[in-house]
Amino acid sequence: MTSRIIRWLLASGVLLACLAVSAGIQAQTDDQVLLEVQALLVSPNAPDKTVAIERLAQADHPRALEIYALLLDSKLYFNRADDFLYVIDNVVEGAPALALLSQETSLIERRRDYRRVAINNAQRTQIRRVMAQTGLNHERMEVRVGAVQQLMGDLDQDALTLIREAYVSETHGRVRDLMAVALAIDTLTSGDEAAQRDAISVLGGSLEPRGRVALVRYVEATDQPRLKTLAEQALVGIDQQVRFYKGLETVFFGLSMGSVLVLAAIGLAITFGVMGVINMAHGELIMIGAYTTFVIQQLMPNHIGLSVLVAVPAAFIVSGLVGIAIERGVIRFLYGRPLETLLATFGVSLVLQQAVRSIFSPLNRSVQTPEWMSGMLHFNPVFAVTWNRLYIILFCLMVFFLLLLILKRTALGLQVRAVSQNRAMARAMGVRSERVDMMTFGLGSGVAGIAGVALSQLTNVGPNLGQAYIIDSFMVVVFGGVGNIWGTLVAGMTLGVANKLMEPWAGAVLAKILVLVFIILFIQKRPRGLFPQRGRAAEG
Amino acid sequence: MKQMKRKLVTASCTLALSIAAITAQAADTIKVGVLHSLSGTMAISETTLKDTMLMLIEEQNKKGGLLGMQLEAVVVDPASDWPLFAERARELLERDKVAAIFGAWTSVSRKSVLPVVEELNGLLFYPVQYEGEESSRNVFYTGAAPNQQAIPAVDYLMNELGIERWVLAGTDYVYPRTTNRILEAYLKSHGVAEEDILINYTPFGHSDWQTIVSDIRSFGSAGKKTAVVSTINGDANVPFYRELGAQGVSAEDIPVIAFSVGEEELSGIDAAPLVGHLAAWNYFMSVDTEENDAFIDQWHAFIGNTDRVTNDPMEAHYIGFNMWVEAVNKAGTTDPSAVQEAIIGVTVPNLTGGYAAMMPNHHITKPVLIGEIQADGQFETVWRTPSTVVGDAWSDFLEGSKDIISDWRKPLECGNYNVVTKTCSGQTF
Structure with a gap:
């Protein structure tokens, strides 16, 4: 009994204090909303968090967007002792924790005390939908596109009204098209016959997958034969275009895979192709390049x-x-003895792998993708290419032509070619062949390192990175013709495109096998590859 | 000169001491074999488990050892080479006379060890989730069977997220193939049409995922909610997830649920683009229990690095080791046959706030947890089975094995008993 009175007294005391302190009624209700939200967010039950997100939206709270962003970035934590919410960038002992309500900063004493306020996919979608409503007028085009797409996921009347309003003032073509599709999807089910006809023609002119789905559903459901044929024709047109762009996409995938192959192989084209050294440690040189990227980051x-x-x-x-x-340490003692070179460099590759395991641990290291390399370049809804792949293709071509320039236009290049064609003659002309060997091998290895930087953006940075590429690299160089770096470029691109053309119908496993079989047959027919080296050097 | 003399004295002292230690150890220690790859492809996953075993053994020795004797770890390196696993296992059992072996990761390495432990009557504790369809007298499966990981995961997607279209993507070897066969049969029995299932296999270490991710995107744009069930193994996951992120496949559109991606694998990737993708395990590092906190603290202290993560196979070793200790105490000896009999029914705490019991089919009970990936590479549990699930050695959804049970108690003592024909085939796999 007494406890109940005390609690009542306390509660009314708090209420009075609130009233006294608060500047106005608005601020006070805000705080109540926030207190409520705080209590809901620290609860371990997922449905409570859904309610909290809804509550913020209903109250149209001024800090709603801020809290949403914090939830999406998972920067919101609660302290297990006091159940208050904190904003924390990095949970480590000694880092600052900013209390969400009181805005007071304290220092983290034990990181285990703070638990993340985790939300699930459904809640993330919920937040994105709420944010999409304001996102329709955002100054960045990507945000507006994202907002329309978010709303298209569940087209209710509220969403349609918002899109309709925004459509009037929208100026950007891509956003306008998307909005038109959204509105047409609705008209298709609700409009009269003339409106439906217009909607079909709008959807027929768009490649947006949701529009196509709406058309398919319409064909299944409609009872008007004339409109049905119209919709079917629109679908045929869409499918034709989609097929065309899929083909284009496959070619791009092939070129991108080819550029990775060329990058991995081009260093080998110098050490193996020009110098004739079978370097099994080539893959590990790529790996070292990738680890260098990690260290630099x-x-x-x-x-x-x-x-x-x-x-x-x-x-x-x-x-x-x-x-x-x-x-200097191994290969120079073994020139002219390919078998020993092969074994020795294989040994070197194992040593390098284990060295990396000891220095960096056997676990993969995480290399981040920079902002300017992430995202996609959109051509239309079914054809978009990723920026990182595009950059890697360009990078590959740059490296290739730079190398070509070095070999064809510099003194070093001249000496390299001279030594590889006729060592004795070159020495007689005053070329220090030992030094040229060293520089050439260094050049080839350095280029392998550059390939590692590119690969760190696509795949694992781990001790096994090199092994994954050594076979492919030899394949490309041999297929292209030993001693010819143009051959390496053509061979890499050909193999990449061939692989990707076969993959859709043969599957990744079979496509790889088929490519290998093809190369074996090709080498049987033309042992010197695509672009065989001619002249006396090749004969010897 | 004086200094040198002192050095010599200390050296000889340590030598004498260590010889004494060796002889003392030889007299009264129990040897425990640790059979994990420390070099080669699988070192990435298995090195951690070796360290976990060393930690558990050290801890047990601090508590006074076992049967009044100290435990001694015998660590060998099978170097990710499957036949070498069999050789090393033979060495452990014949030369070192270990009381039990904790080890193996891939199914093929387990299959390689299997005939050796059966022939020499050893004990193998296998800590990794696997495809089932096996039950040996000498092997204890402390990882998840398909019904403790794959089936509940698919249930979650179907019932909680309303998934109607399925991509089953896996690496081309026995675990994904068997798991996908089970899942396909399971999905079809739940009314999923043939054209709503896309199965895709890729080679080991596949690194160019452009086409497959693009296929998944177009498969998922047919107006039905789509999910990817991934049994992609090891290193191939990083480029796969990177490509998903690059092509903008978000977890809200097409969630990917993985059975082989844990905290350790994620520590090698920038996890920010993966937030919301799922994994099904029986343990997550983020689970909030006192046992787990203690385990993590112990691990950090042992490894000397507070950034290291814990994962599901580590918990499996924790459970398996404690079960073995319990069984040895119960039997009063480390004799394999006695331990085999004693360990059935042994119950030890797991790290997620429950208990694990060794069942007669040599599998254990486990809760199933579904977690969403967070930006820091941890998982947040979004769903868990209300109680623990008993591991099923032979799948109920495959033609050949639904009538088969395994029970190693007397009088049945059979790993492959057909309840329809009432015969024991004697084959364990």
Whole structure:
């Protein structure tokens, strides 16, 4: 009995204090909303969080968007002791924690005390939908597109009204098209016959997958034969276009895979192709390049975008030096003995792998993708290419032509070609062949390191990275013709495109096998590859 | 000169001490074999389990050992080479006379060890989720069987998320193939049409996922809610998830649920684009229990790095090791046959706030947890089975094995008993 009175007294006391302190009624109700939301968000039950998100939206709370963003970025935590919400960037001992309601900063004593306010996919969709309503007028086009797509996921009357309003003032073509599709999907089910006819023609002119789905459903449901044929014709047109763009996409995938192959193989085209050294440690030189990228990112954690660019010369130098060390330490004693070279470099590759395991641990390291390399370049709803792949294709071509320039236009290139064609003659002309061997091997290794930077953006940075590419690299160089770096480019691109053309109907496993079989047959027919080297050197 | 003398004295002292230690150990220690790859492809996953075993053994020795004797770990490296697993297992049993082996990761390495432990009557504790269809007298499966991971995961997607179209993507080897066969039969028995299931296999270490992710995108744009069930293994996951992120496949549109991606694998990727994708396990590091907190603290102290994560196979070793200790105490000996008999019915706490019991079919009871990936590479549990699930050695959804049960108690003592024909085939796999 007494406890109940005390509780009542306390509650009314708090209420009075609130009334006294609060500047106005608005502020006070806000705080109540926030207190309520706080209590709901720290609850372990998922449905409570759904209610909290809804409550914020209903109250149209000024801090709603801020809290939504924090939830999406999972920066909202609660303290298990006091059940208050905190904003935390990084949960480590000693880092600041900002109380969401009181805005007071405290320091984290034990990181285990703070638990993340985790939301699930359904709640993320819920938040995105609420945010989409304001996103329709956002200044960035991508945000507006995202907002329309979010609303299209569940087209109710509220969403349609919002889109209709925004459509009037929208100026950007892509957003307008998307909005028109959204409105047409609705008209298709609710409008009169003339309106439906217009809707079909709008949807027929769009490649938006949701529009196509709406048309398919319409064909199944409608009882008007004339409109049905119209919709069917529209579908045929869409499918034709989709097929065309799918083909285009496949070619792009092939070129992108080819560019990775060329990058991985081009260093080998120099060491194996020009110098004739079977270097089984080539893959590990690529791996070292990838690890260099990782280390550079660790050194400049606040400049991820720049770090990848810095990594290119760094990886060239590091891998190049390792390559020179291998050449000086092992390979130079074994020139002219391919079998021993093969075994020795295979040994070197194992040593390098285990060294990386010891230094960096056997676990994969995480290399971040810079902002400017993520995302996609949209051509239309069914054809878009990822920026990272596009950059890698361009990067591959750049490396290729730079290398070509070095081999054809510089003194080093001249000496390299001279030594590889006739060592004795070159020496007689005053070329220090030992030094040229070293520089050539360093160049090839350095280029392998550069390939590692590109691969760090696509695949694992781990001790096994090199093994995955060594076979492919040899395949490309042999197929292209040993000693010809143009051959490497053509061979890499051909194999990439061939692989991707076969993959849709043969599957990834069979496509790989078929490519190997094809190369075996090809080498049987033309042992010197696509572009055989001619002249006396080749004969010897 | 004086310094050198001192050095010599210390050296000889340590030598004498260590010889004494060795002889002392030889006299009264129980040897425990640790058979995990420390080099080669699988080192990425298995090295951690080796460390876990060393930690558990050290902890047990601090508590006074077992049967009044100290435990001694014998660590060997099968180097991710499957036949070498069999050789190393033979060495452990014949040369080192270990009381039990904790080890193996891939199914093929387990299959390689299986005949050896059966021949020499050893004990193998296998800590990884696997495809089932096996029950050996000498193997204890402390990882999940398909009904403790794959089936509940599909139930969750079907009932909670309303998924109607399914992509079953896997690496081309025995675990994904068998799991996908079970899942396909299961989905069809729940009325999913043939054209709503897309099955795709890729080679080991596949790195170019452009076409497959693009296929998944178009498969998922047919107006029905689509999900990907991934049994993609090991290193191939990183480029797969990267490509998903690059092509903008978000978890809200097409969730991917993985059976082989845990905290350890995620620690090698930038997890921000993966937020919301799912994984099904029997343990997550983020589980909030006192046992788990203690385990994580112990792990961090042992490994000397508070950034290291814990994962599901580590919990499986924790459970398996404690079960073995309990069974040895119960039997009063480390004799394999006695331990085999004693361990059935042994119940030990797991790390998620419940208990794990060793069942007569040599599988254990486990809760099934579904977690969503968070930006920091941890999982947040979004659903869990109300109680623990008993591991089923032989799937109820496959033609050949639905009538088969396994029971290693007397008098049946059979890993492959057909309840219709009432015969024991004697084959364990």
